[in-house]
Amino acid sequence: MKNIKKILALLLIAVLAVTLTACGTKNEPAATTAPTEAPAATQNSETQAETPAQAEAAAPAAPVNDHPLNAEYGFQWTDTTAPILNEKGSQELSFHVYSSKNASALDYNDMKIMADLYAQTGVRVEWENVSESVYSQQKNLIFGNKENRPDAIYHAGMGAGEIIKYAKRKVLVPISDYLDYMPNFRKLLEERPDIKAQLLNVEDGKIYSLPRIEEMGLLQSPNLLFLNVAWTREVIAAGAVDGLTEDQLKDGLTLTAAQMEQILVYFRDHDMNGNGKTDDERPMNFVYNNWQGNQCDLYGMFGLNDNLEHRVVVDDKITYTVQDERFKDATNFIANWVTDGLIDKVSFEQSQDNFLANGKGMETYGAFYWWESETVVSNPENYIVLSPLVGPNGDQTICVSNNPEISAGEVILFSNCKYPEVLLSYFDRYYDPFISAQINYGPIGIVYEEALDDQGMLVQKPLPEGVTSDELRLQNAPLGIINLGEYAWNHVVHMEPRAQLRLERLQLCAKPFVPDNVKPCPNLQFTMEELNTLSNYETNLNDYIRTNLISWLMKGGVSDAAWQSFQNDLSGKVNLAGIQKVYQDAYDRYMAK
Numbered sequence: 285m286k287n288i289k290k291i292l293a294l295l296l297i298a299v300l301a302v303t304l305t306a307c308g309t310k311n312e313p314a315a316t317t318a319p320t321e322a323p324a325a326t327q328n329s330e331t332q333a334e335t336p337a338q339a340e341a342a343a344p345a346a347p348v349n350d351h352p353l354n355a356e357y358g359f360q361w362t363d364t365t366a367p368i369l370n371e372k373g374s375q376e377l378s379f380h381v382y383s384s385k386n387a388s389a390l391d392y393n394d395m396k397i398m399a400d401l402y403a404q405t406g407v408r409v410e411w412e413n414v415s416e417s418v419y420s421q422q423k424n425l426i427f428g429n430k431e432n433r434p435d436a437i438y439h440a441g442m443g444a445g446e447i448i449k450y451a452k453r454k455v456l457v458p459i460s461d462y463l464d465y466m467p468n469f470r471k472l473l474e475e476r477p478d479i480k481a482q483l484l485n486v487e488d489g490k491i492y493s494l495p496r497i498e499e500m501g502l503l504q505s506p507n508l509l510f511l512n513v514a515w516t517r518e519v520i521a522a523g524a525v526d527g528l529t530e531d532q533l534k535d536g537l538t539l540t541a542a543q544m545e546q547i548l549v550y551f552r553d554h555d556m557n558g559n560g561k562t563d564d565e566r567p568m569n570f571v572y573n574n575w576q577g578n579q580c581d582l583y584g585m586f587g588l589n590d591n592l593e594h595r596v597v598v599d600d601k602i603t604y605t606v607q608d609e610r611f612k613d614a615t616n617f618i619a620n621w622v623t624d625g626l627i628d629k630v631s632f633e634q635s636q637d638n639f640l641a642n643g644k645g646m647e648t649y650g651a652f653y654w655w656e657s658e659t660v661v662s663n664p665e666n667y668i669v670l671s672p673l674v675g676p677n678g679d680q681t682i683c684v685s686n687n688p689e690i691s692a693g694e695v696i697l698f699s700n701c702k703y704p705e706v707l708l709s710y711f712d713r714y715y716d717p718f719i720s721a722q723i724n725y726g727p728i729g730i731v732y733e734e735a736l737d738d739q740g741m742l743v744q745k746p747l748p749e750g751v752t753s754d755e756l757r758l759q760n761a762p763l764g765i766i767n768l769g770e771y772a773w774n775h776v777v778h779m780e781p782r783a784q785l786r787l788e789r790l791q792l793c794a795k796p797f798v799p800d801n802v803k804p805c806p807n808l809q810f811t812m813e814e815l816n817t818l819s820n821y822e823t824n825l826n827d828y829i830r831t832n833l834i835s836w837l838m839k840g841g842v843s844d845a846a847w848q849s850f851q852n853d854l855s856g857k858v859n860l861a862g863i864q865k866v867y868q869d870a871y872d873r874y875m876a877k
């Protein structure tokens with residue numbers, strides 16, 4: 285029976301993999317670079333991690349405790365550097381953990397970091413890997429199959445609503461009942477009440493999932509404006525832009541909307557790339573409503589901190605930018621740039637893959653919004669990064685996105701797990717920053733040297749011939765539950781050079797332009813009733829805004845009458861007030877903790 289299931293699962297993977305390769309996948313903030321999904325590697329359950337190397341080492345005896353598993357299996361959790369189980373426990377106990385994985389990643393059973401963790405802890409985990417799409421298709425089946433659930437799901441991707449639902453049905457282990465067995469996680473919750481508040485179930489005050497925490501300060505500003513500096517020199521030489529000199533063309537340059545307009549007009553009307561055609565330059569580019577490189581920063585010209593949900597916290601109030609008169613003015617201003625051919629219309633239709641492909645080869649981008657310039661254009665040295673544009677009324681601010689740096693539902697345990705305290709002691713090790721770094725970037729011995737540097741930090745090994753650092757990472761790092769924040773970046777692991785460069789750019793061109801009273805909306809926990817309100821109205825609200833906005837931006841703007849009827853709908857049938865109240869109540873609870 286089990287074999288038949290396995291064969292069926294493999295067939296399903298093969299079929300899905302073919303479909304997936306055809307569609308490609310989206311890039312998400314947390315994932316590094318996963319351009320395409322390929323067939324999942326055939327599972328090789330024969331390959332098992334080696335026997336714990338430390339089992340016979342002369343480690344100090346495990347602390348005595350009266351847990352029933354201590355006498356036979358040496359179960360201990362207080363010394364986080366010693367094995368959790370003894371030799372016998374490592375042989376006789378095992379846990380079945382189901383996990384989706386990135387297509388480029390090795391089977392987790394074959395990953396060095398997993399073998400190392402087995403060696404260090406004595407806790408044997410048998411991983412069942414599937415592709416991300418198979419997981420999303422099988423998720424409900426797994427939760428519904430009472431008789432045959434794994435012990436846990438890694439990369440569980442649980443939403444607040446799913447957790448409430450399954451917690452109520454007693455399907456999930458209340459992890460907060462086991463904090464005594466989790467010294468690292470317990471300490472994290474004590475030190476970071478804000479993280480704890482993002483995890484607590486409103487209905488019973490318990491925690492049912494383990495989070496991923498990767499705090500780099502990069503996600504709040506997913507757009508940056510890059511300008512072709514070689515082309516701009518020509519605009520200056522032609523005397524076509526007011527008040528701008530060549531020596532000002534450096535990273536961090538502030539331009540007014542009027543100056544930008546003059547520059548874009550020149551790009552539009554001239555053969556900037558010298559191929560004999562004046563009409564193949566794309567003056568300004570972005571990818572409409574994409575998680576990065578979207579249109580939201582343009583609204584900063586009118587003093588709005590917009591984002592894809594148009595929802596931002598101002599003075600601790602949940603605020604919708606689309607209810608602000610300035611949103612109308614901004615929309616009309618931006619729509620004029622589209623009508624005049626200064627913003628490339630393709631920006632509203634292209635996928636991010638198209639956008640990236642069009643940036644390569646013959647230079648066509650005059651200015652563009654993106655996470656970084658290096659992945660977009662062939663010659664990034666031709667581009668500088670700009671501070672936000674100053675709008676016609678003197679406003680200068682930037683998008684504040686709601687992309688969270690903490691994902692709440694990354695791992696769950698099923699209540700059929702026989703020894704949740706043992707498995708949770710094991711997962712607790714993932715929150716040790718040295719383990720977190722290896723979970724996120726790859727293990728010591730492959731990605732990092734065995735020896736630390738003078739400061740006690742991990743040292744990158746030279747790359748093997750013909751392999752990029754992204755490839756090495758994706759192959760060897762499972763990603764998932766980690767705790768990497770300020771402490772880790774200062775004491776354990778250096779941020780990757782690309783992340784450091786981006787952070788420097790944000791410190792120059794983004795962070796100074798966010799007012800102190802404006803914040804992103806954190807992960808919030810809702811009651812069942814609130815979730816019902818959101819599921820009844822929120823999709824409709826998003827569709828309603830998106831449909832109107834794209835038509836206004838592409839068709840010359842919004843009339844006063846159309847704006848008024850839009851406002852009437854928002855406060856009427858679309859029930860924005862109801863949705864806003866749900867977020868406000870949840871936010872107030874979050875702030876009170």
Ligand SMILES: [Ca+2]
Nearest residue numbers: 552554562565
């Ligand atoms: Ca042109």
Ligand SMILES: [Ca+2]
Nearest residue numbers: 555557559561
């Ligand atoms: Ca040209």
